[in-house]
Amino acid sequence: MPWIIRFCFGFIFLFILFALFGEFLTDHSYRNTFLLKRLLPPFFWGGDAEFLLGTDHKGRDLLARLAMGARISLIVAILGTVIGAVFGSLLGMLAAARRGLTESVIMAAVDVQASLPIIIVALFVLAIFDTDFTLFILLVGLVGWEVYARLMRGATLSAKEQGYVLAVRALGASQMRIYFRHILPNIFNVLIVQFTVNLPLTILLETALSFLGLGVQPPLTSLGQIMSDGRDRLLTAWWLTMFPGILIFCVALSISLLGDWLRDRLDPTL
Numbered sequence: 001m002p003w004i005i006r007f008c009f010g011f012i013f014l015f016i017l018f019a020l021f022g023e024f025l026t027d028h029s030y031r032n033t034f035l036l037k038r039l040l041p042p043f044f045w046g047g048d049a050e051f052l053l054g055t056d057h058k059g060r061d062l063l064a065r066l067a068m069g070a071r072i073s074l075i076v077a078i079l080g081t082v083i084g085a086v087f088g089s090l091l092g093m094l095a096a097a098r099r100g101l102t103e104s105v106i107m108a109a110v111d112v113q114a115s116l117p118i119i120i121v122a123l124f125v126l127a128i129f130d131t132d133f134t135l136f137i138l139l140v141g142l143v144g145w146e147v148y149a150r151l152m153r154g155a156t157l158s159a160k161e162q163g164y165v166l167a168v169r170a171l172g173a174s175q176m177r178i179y180f181r182h183i184l185p186n187i188f189n190v191l192i193v194q195f196t197v198n199l200p201l202t203i204l205l206e207t208a209l210s211f212l213g214l215g216v217q218p219p220l221t222s223l224g225q226i227m228s229d230g231r232d233r234l235l236t237a238w239w240l241t242m243f244p245g246i247l248i249f250c251v252a253l254s255i256s257l258l259g260d261w262l263r264d265r266l267d268p269t270l
Contacts, residue, residue, distance in 0.1 A: 022067025
């Protein structure tokens with residue numbers, strides 16, 4: 001395993017630990033405000049050791065907010081990617097199984113989804129409806145489902161012609177058993193690789209929408225929202241955008257590199 005992949009594994013593991021248990025690194029809640037200690041720099045930049053990474057414009061502990069923001073961003077990204085993967089994969093397998101009109105309708109929907117700029121659709125939906133956390137997760141989950149549908153349709157069509165499928169069909173197995181007991185396990189590597197490719201894109205979409213104020217809403221917070229709070233203070237309070245930006249960049253890059261490595265490892269032609 002290359003050293004860069006080891007580093008990616010290590011960083012992702014530490015990021016998950018920080019998202020789950022980072023709040024225990026500080027005595028303050030991410031909601032607590034200290035108006036007399038607003039915009040304190042990190043302790044290594046001349047700040048107070050009580051607030052290791054400084055405070056924001058309301059005197060809230062940035063370390064506690066980063067931990068909660070990482071947790072919310074991780075939850076939204078994982079749930080959103082899982083929703084898109086399940087929805088797209090089922091439609092792709094259905095298109096390959098039924099063919100005819102069903103396949104035409106599904107692939108037409110795939111083409112329409114691929115032609116729509118998802119950021120514009122998200123802005124339109126979130127501007128019309130109240131920004132609910134559940135609605136936000138479902139909206140993020142629609143990102144990339146068309147890619148899963150295309151990949152799973154092609155992989156299913158290829159697997160249907162394999163000898164083991166013809167043998168199972170000759171033995172009288174039901175269609176449900178053929179597709180979910182025999183075909184799906186053999187093409188699952190395609191789903192895994194695409195999941196690692198879509199996950200960083202989902203993270204970036206969530207942080208972008210939260211940065212614009214249309215994603216996660218107070219009292220919850222996310223990494224994009226923390227960056228948005230500090231965008232007007234880039235020169236005077238750089239830590240408000242620097243630390244969440246570094247987290248977003250590193251986790252997205254680590255997952256992308258890991259996805260490329262998995263794609264090479266699971267490629268049967270190599």
